[in-house]
Amino acid sequence: MKSIIKSVAVKASLCLIAGILVTGCSTIDEKRKIDYKSQQTTAPLEVPPDLSAIPGNSPTAGAAPSVTTYSTFVTDKKTTTSPVDPQSPVLPVASDIKIERDGQTRWLVVQQSPEVLWPRVREFVSTAGLIVDRENPVTGVVETDWTENRAKVGTGSQMMLAKWLGSLYSTGTRDKFRIRLERGSVPGTTEVYVTHRGMEEVLVQKSSGESDGSTRWQPRKYEPDTEIEMMRLMVVYLGKTEVQSRAIVAPGAAAAPPAERAHLERYGERVALSLDDAIDSAWRRVGLSLDRTGFTVEDRDRSKGIYYVRYIDPDKPDDQPGFIARMFGAEAKKDTDQYQIHLKPAGNQTAVTVKNKDGAPEWTKTGERIVTLLYEQLK
16 A cells, blocks of 8 residues: 555656646747746856956956946947957958940959959859850850740749749740950959840741741840849859949940941952941950850950951851761751951051951951951941
């Protein structure tokens, strides 16, 4: 009988302890509620004798002196505030970045050398989720692969399915970006040029005006807002805030359409291109035109005004792969030839000529086509 009573008492004690523990847990879950009225003041902690001699252990060490006015309090705070370590990695100051404009042309000027800025731009492209198709540190060019903007896919459930299934829906648009770095006119600075190329898928129209259901890809119209947004995202990646980035790349006041600054003239079978620009402005405009038309710039010499480019002549026959190769997706390849784009001051204008890889004038149909492509971009 005693053992039973003892067992019951033990169980009752265990239940009481469990109840106390549960009550304590519920108190923690309720954000540690405290009854301030029940708090009692206890004696202050005493510093052990072996630590009392260490500087800073005095209860008043580092404390602000007693003050009676707010102005005195503020003054004391200013004098006792610890200075910020300029080497602190917390919120580092971003490099100076500004945008330059020349008519419709825009580019960034960064207070860093190309050697320092190049890896950061390369990282920005990868961080943005773009695939690098081609890069050349010698010419300072990073070019992305054609990518599809999934944000434009359908609405509602279509966007959800496109996000998860990837290839179920297609926007019918593709985008490619090219970022080019050049040494700035001021030592230690870098000029950054961003160009965008867009393609869209359209239905093939028959001569009757009807469609047979097939499609083809064609270039989209020039989208300056897309280039500006890519510049802004790069500015944020380089350390500026969202507000600062928008202020840097903010569009200027609406201006009247610029007058034509490019002139194409024929002299018999020869075609000449001239620009109403000084050599520096013409150099920037021609470089951006080469980027937008997809030329591969292998090298450049700004001091001589020469761009060394490769161009695919559409009139040349394709290098057709064999039957077995075509079965595995091999595509026809075209040979690319090397050309030189020369810029030379001519009074208040700049003359633009096309030469072959040996530096001789290119008076062929290919040379005329290159000049015409540049004119369409520059006019």
